Amino acid sequence: xxxxxxxxxxxxxxxxxxxxxxxxxxxxxxxxxxxxxxxxxxxxxxxxxxxxxxxxxxxxxxxxxxxxxxxxxxxxxxxxxxxxxxxxxxxxxxxxxxxxxxxxxxxxxxxxxxxxxxxxxxxxxxxxxxxxxxxxxxxxxxxxxxxxxxxxxxxxxxxxxxxxxxxxxxxxxxxxxxxxxxxxxxxxxxxxxxxxxxxxxxxxxxxxxxxxxxxxxxxxxxxxxxxxxxxxxxxxxxxxxxxxxxxxxxxxxxxxxxxxxxxxxxxxxxxxxxxxxxxxxxxxxxxxxxxxxxxxxxxxxxxxxxxxxxxxxxxxxx
Amino acid sequence: xxxxxxxxxxxxxxxxxxxxxxxxxxxxxxxxxxxxxxxxxxxxxxxxxxxxx
Ligand code: SF4
Ligand code: SF4
Numbered sequence: 001x002x003x004x005x006x007x008x009x010x011x012x013x014x015x016x017x018x019x020x021x022x023x024x025x026x027x028x029x030x031x032x033x034x035x036x037x038x039x040x041x042x043x044x045x046x047x048x049x050x051x052x053x054x055x056x057x058x059x060x061x062x063x064x065x066x067x068x069x070x071x072x073x074x075x076x077x078x079x080x081x082x083x084x085x086x087x088x089x090x091x092x093x094x095x096x097x098x099x100x101x102x103x104x105x106x107x108x109x110x111x112x113x114x115x116x117x118x119x120x121x122x123x124x125x126x127x128x129x130x131x132x133x134x135x136x137x138x139x140x141x142x143x144x145x146x147x148x149x150x151x152x153x154x155x156x157x158x159x160x161x162x163x164x165x166x167x168x169x170x171x172x173x174x175x176x177x178x179x180x181x182x183x184x185x186x187x188x189x190x191x192x193x194x195x196x197x198x199x200x201x202x203x204x205x206x207x208x209x210x211x212x213x214x215x216x217x218x219x220x221x222x223x224x225x226x227x228x229x230x231x232x233x234x235x236x237x238x239x240x241x242x243x244x245x246x247x248x249x250x251x252x253x254x255x256x257x258x259x260x261x262x263x264x265x266x267x268x269x270x271x272x273x274x275x276x277x278x279x280x281x282x283x284x285x286x287x288x289x290x291x292x293x294x295x296x297x298x299x300x301x302x303x304x305x306x307x308x309x310x311x312x313x314x315x316x317x318x
Numbered sequence: 319x320x321x322x323x324x325x326x327x328x329x330x331x332x333x334x335x336x337x338x339x340x341x342x343x344x345x346x347x348x349x350x351x352x353x354x355x356x357x358x359x360x361x362x363x364x365x366x367x368x369x370x371x
Pocket of ligand 1 (some may be wrong): 274
């Protein structure tokens with residue numbers, strides 16, 4: 001059991017018992033190893049199901065806008081990126097800070113489940129972790145691997161592992177990583193010619209089945225009707241035409257401009273292992289370079305897309 | 319807007335942004351001329367053109 005699991009259960013029980021919140025959003029163990037399902041604990045018994053592990057890679061802030069009936073406060077377990085998306089919800093007036101009881105969770109990174117699965121020819125039957133060591137078993141073999149080598153790519157470059165907003169913490173804060181070059185991957189694409197870039201994104205999206213799991217997993221995508229589902233007007237074709245697929249990805253990314261926290265939930269959810277962060281990371285890099293902005297760090301700051309400064313960069317205007 | 323389009327492989331010279339008031343007829347003509355020249359130099363666009371067949 002992860003050392004955080006017991007602490008989370010105890011904290012959640014205390015929160016529910018004392019009425020600090022009416023429910024606590026967290027994770028419970030899924031039906032297969034390495035699956036962690038979002039879960040809402042509404043009473044102390046429920047809280048026994050809460051878990052923590054390095055497979056809790058979805059973003060729990062995603063479930064906040066959906067909760068309509070809650071008289072009291074909503075409790076939520078928030079690792080660094082989840083907390084930044086909570087801040088984004090507050091900044092975008094999706095939810096009031098007073099409505100939340102945030103249990104902050106200093107995070108040490110989530111693992112790349114697809115990469116771990118590649119180590120095995122058969123199905124994984126057991127997953128556990130001891131500190132930095134992951135113990136993964138199947139019917140035929142057992143692997144002991146170093147978690148650091150199997151971190152998700154967004155966790156490798158994460159500089160906000162500690163929650164940025166919280167009412168209570170699961171443990172002491174962890175040391176933040178110092179990343180020399182945050183955007184080496186984006187720069188690599190920037191250095192390509194137009195043709196190479198076009199081909200890179202063609203290749204990237206060729207397996208997309210348009211299941212929209214990436215959109216559904218993203219806390220930023222809360223519109224009641226997404227542009228891809230609208231039929232009058234129909235903004236984008238619904239089939240498997242490659243231009244339609246790419247249009248979906250371009251527009252999804254634009255809607256995340258200045259808002260994306262690089263939490264990785266979109267890639268985590270993709271059944272086809274498409275690295276959709278290649279779209280949003282360019283916008284994140286621009287936000288940082290042009291507006292000195294990283295999303296979701298401070299509830300008192302307005303995002304660059306809803307403020308005007310006389311010195312906003314405008315050299316793209318002819 | 320332009321930056322991401324360029325990033326995914328649409329040539330920078332193909333998409334232009336300008337700010338022209340309805341009273342600035344001559345500016346409008348100038349900008350359109352400049353854009354047409356630049357886009358003509360690139361040749362026809364082949365990207366994001368849906369093929370119906
Ligand atoms: S989750 Fe993956 S396959 Fe599904 S729409 Fe997104 S990129 Fe395409
Ligand atoms: S686009 Fe992906 S990485 Fe960015 S906030 Fe949404 S789910 Fe997270």
